[in-house]
Structure formats: C-alpha cells, structure tokens
Amino acid sequence: MAILTILVVSLLAGLSMFTVRGASDDQLEVYSWWTGPGEEEGLAAMAKSFEAANPGVRFVNAAVSGGAGSNAKAILASRLLANDPPDSYQRHAGLELLDDVRSGKVQDLTGLYHQQGWTKVFPKGLVENLTIDGRIYAVPVNIHRANLMWYSPGTLKDLGLPGPPKTWAEFLQQAETIKAKGRIPLAVGPEWTQKHLLETVLLGELGADKYERLFSGGISWLSPDVTAALATFAKVLAVSDVKSAAGDWQPQLDKVFSGSAVYAVMGDWSSSYLEQSKKLRWETDYNVTASPGTDGVYDFLSDSFTLPTGSRRPDLARKWLVECGSADGQNLFNPLKGSIPARTDADPGLYQGYLDWALQQWRDPKTRIVGSLTHGVVANNAYNAEIDSALGLFVQHGDQGKFARTVEQQYRETQ
Ligand code: GAL
Numbered sequence: 001m002a003i004l005t006i007l008v009v010s011l012l013a014g015l016s017m018f019t020v021r022g023a024s025d026d027q028l029e030v031y032s033w034w035t036g037p038g039e040e041e042g043l044a045a046m047a048k049s050f051e052a053a054n055p056g057v058r059f060v061n062a063a064v065s066g067g068a069g070s071n072a073k074a075i076l077a078s079r080l081l082a083n084d085p086p087d088s089y090q091r092h093a094g095l096e097l098l099d100d101v102r103s104g105k106v107q108d109l110t111g112l113y114h115q116q117g118w119t120k121v122f123p124k125g126l127v128e129n130l131t132i133d134g135r136i137y138a139v140p141v142n143i144h145r146a147n148l149m150w151y152s153p154g155t156l157k158d159l160g161l162p163g164p165p166k167t168w169a170e171f172l173q174q175a176e177t178i179k180a181k182g183r184i185p186l187a188v189g190p191e192w193t194q195k196h197l198l199e200t201v202l203l204g205e206l207g208a209d210k211y212e213r214l215f216s217g218g219i220s221w222l223s224p225d226v227t228a229a230l231a232t233f234a235k236v237l238a239v240s241d242v243k244s245a246a247g248d249w250q251p252q253l254d255k256v257f258s259g260s261a262v263y264a265v266m267g268d269w270s271s272s273y274l275e276q277s278k279k280l281r282w283e284t285d286y287n288v289t290a291s292p293g294t295d296g297v298y299d300f301l302s303d304s305f306t307l308p309t310g311s312r313r314p315d316l317a318r319k320w321l322v323e324c325g326s327a328d329g330q331n332l333f334n335p336l337k338g339s340i341p342a343r344t345d346a347d348p349g350l351y352q353g354y355l356d357w358a359l360q361q362w363r364d365p366k367t368r369i370v371g372s373l374t375h376g377v378v379a380n381n382a383y384n385a386e387i388d389s390a391l392g393l394f395v396q397h398g399d400q401g402k403f404a405r406t407v408e409q410q411y412r413e414t415q
C-alpha cells in the first residue's frame with residue numbers, strides 16, 4: 001500500500017511538473033512588489049502591451065505585496081537560492097544589484113543595450129548605476145523621487161500654518177503648534193518608512209555632498225555633523241506616531257488626508273495613490289514639497305528589471321525587457337505608476353500635475369541628484385540590512401551613540 005501511495009504521489013508530482021514546464025513554454029513570470037493602486041495598473045498596462053506584441057504568450061504577474069519590497073525581496077532571495085528564479089524580477093538601480101551580479105544570478109544585458117540603442121536614451125548617471133565591472137545588468141523603467149513631504153493645504157490653513165517647513169528646525173517649531181491643536185505632526189509607517197525618513201533627515205541636515213560622502217565612507221557616522229543630524233532625526237521621530245505606526249505607506253498617507261496627522265515623508269509613488277485611489281487633486285486637495293532642507297536636490301531611485309540566470313524563457317524575458325525600456329512601455333507605465341520615465345526622449349505632455357513638476361525638476365541642470373539609501377542606490381544589501389537592524393533598535397531604545405557606532409563599524413565590514 002505504502003509503495004502504491006509513493007508511486008501515485010510521484011506520478012502526480014511528475015505530471016504537475018510536466019504541466020508547469022509545459023505551460024511555461026508560452027508564459028512569462030514577472031516578479032515585482034507592485035500590488036497597490038496605481039502601480040498595479042501601470043504594470044498591467046505594460047503587460048497588456050507585451051501580450052499584444054507577443055501573441056499567444058501569457059504574462060504571469062507574480063507580484064508580492066509589501067511596500068519597498070519588504071516581503072517580496074525575502075521571498076525572491078529564497079527562490080534565487082533554490083535556483084528557481086522568475087523569468088524577470090524587479091530590482092533597484094544601484095548597489096542593490098551587486099549581490100545578484102557577484103553570485104551570477106543575473107545575466108549581462110550590455111548586448112541588448114547596444115541593440116536597442118539604450119545607452120543613448122537613458123541618462124549616463126543612471127546607466128552607471130546599472131553597470132558593474134563594465135557590464136550592464138538591468139533595464140530601468142522609471143525614476144522616482146524619495147525626498148518629498150506630503151500634506152493637505154486645507155489642514156495647514158485650518159491650523160494657521162503659513163506653509164510646509166523649509167528646514168527640520170522649522171518643522172520642529174511647527175510640531176509644537178500642531179501638537180497643541182491635538183494633531184500628530186508626522187505620520188510614519190513600518191520600519192522601511194522610518195529608514196526612508198532617516199535618509200531624508202540626513203540629506204536635509206548634512207546637504208548633498210556630505211550625504212554622499214557618508215555612504216561612500218568619506219565621513220564618519222561618529223562625526224559632529226552626523227551626530228547632530230541623528231539627534232534631529234530622534235527629535236523628529238519623537239513628534240511622530242511611531243508608537244502606533246501605520247502598517248504600510250498607503251495607511252501612513254491616509255492619516256494625513258483624514259486630518260489626524262499633518263505631514264508624511266514618502267516617495268512620489270504617493271501621487272498615483274492619492275490621485276487614483278483617493279481621488280485627490282494636486283495643489284488643491286494634496287500638495288507636496290521637497291522634504292525639509294532638500295530643495296533643489298533629487299534623491300532618486302529607479303525600478304529596473306533583470307534577466308535572471310535560469311529564466312525558463314530568456315527569449316521572452318528579453319522581449320519583456322524591451323517593453324520596459326521602450327518609449328511606449330515607459331509612457332504606458334509611468335503616468336499610472338506616479339513616476340517619470342527613465343528615458344530622456346519620452347513625451348513630456350503625458351506627465352501632468354505633480355508628474356509635470358517632477359519631470360521639470362529631474363531635467364533641470366541645476367538640480368543636484370543623489371541616490372536613495374532605502375531604495376537600493378547607495379548601499380549594498382548587506383550594509384542596508386545592518387542599518388535596518390541597528391535602526392530598529394535605535395527607534396525602540398533611543399540609543400543614538402550605539403546606532404552610530406554599529407553603523408560605522410558595519411560600513412567597514414560589509415564593503
Ligand atoms: C519602492 C519602489 C517603488 C514603490 C515603493 C513603495 O522601493 O521603487 O516603485 O513600489 O517602493 O512600495
């Protein structure tokens with residue numbers, strides 16, 4: 001009986017493997033963390049265009065929910081370890097790609113770049129962030145901005161506030177008025193949103209040069225400037241709702257637009273959520289400004305797609321990457337996603353409201369561009385993970401010195 005059961009189970013397993021493998025002949029599994037309003041529609045628009053260009057091929061959306069890839073990245077890591085990659089997966093431009101490249105998990109796309117003429121249509125600095133040891137490893141679909149502060153003009157008016165704060169010192173002053181009127185000055189969400197906040201406070205307090213040098217080892221986490229910036233971060237967090245933080249970035253923003261909180265620092269994926277899901281209008285119902293101290297600085301990140309080693313259909317995956325890198329694909333995706341195109345030749349007329357402003361800022365030669373910490377640009381994965389653990393403890397116990405010493409030491413250990 002036992003032998004019979006084993007035989008039947010093996011036969012079924014064999015059959016199901018056969019079914020999956022058989023089906024995978026004309027399907028492409030694409031992995032991301034885009035399940036929220038706006039981002040889901042943007043991905044679906046590109047998927048539809050990909051299917052239309054490749055009749056008979058099915059786009060399998062393998063998205064895993066959780067802002068900033070908080071769940072998706074962990075599940076992807078176990079799939080990559082088991083040599084069971086999707087046919088293409090989302091990564092950020094920057095040092096986030098390094099592990100995949102060093103461990104041979106992704107294929108070199110330099111040839112595809114030349115074939116498609118992409119080195120001429122993507123900004124040079126962006127291509128540099130996708131290049132490791134002279135080879136290019138991912139195709140960028142967009143540009144996002146991280147250093148933004150979102151608010152309701154109506155709430156500011158009700159509270160008699162003249163406008164959003166231009167510095168963190170001014171924010172802390174406003175926070176006193178806001179608290180006195182029974183509201184929360186700043187809404188935060190889960191740990192990654194707190195790191196996102198830390199990144200913008202560091203950028204605002206240190207300025208772009210020192211921010212960059214901090215993440216390239218040029219200045220110490222124990223230096224007086226960084227010590228002062230971290231003290232500001234602790235004060236900012238103290239006037240936030242961190243003790244009852246929202247579960248993700250959408251409910252974090254909801255607190256601002258229900259009026260219980262006044263500000264939230266978040267990336268510009270917020271714009272599509274606020275417009276499409278909440279039906280709010282830019283400048284009237286919601287507004288946004290550079291996070292305090294960062295006017296004229298664009299803290300960028302870029303969502304990109306890879307060709308994993310072991311993709312079942314590398315031919316189709318390449319076609320998907322062509323969709324991602326094409327002007328048509330980017331123009332379908334970005335207006336829905338709430339991001340601007342990575343390509344420099346996209347049609348600016350498609351980007352309205354907040355996105356028009358974002359595009360102007362991105363393209364303004366006077367804008368200073370720096371890379372995001374939380375979204376993969378300036379720190380490798382090992383260092384980022386160490387910052388996560390140390391920050392979790394800092395937020396919980398408030399030991400700033402321990403945080404700075406740990407992160408300083410981990411920088412050296414993770415390079
Ligand atoms: C970022 C990603 C964005 C958006 C955001 C919130 O890491 O680049 O596209 O998904 O997380 O989930």
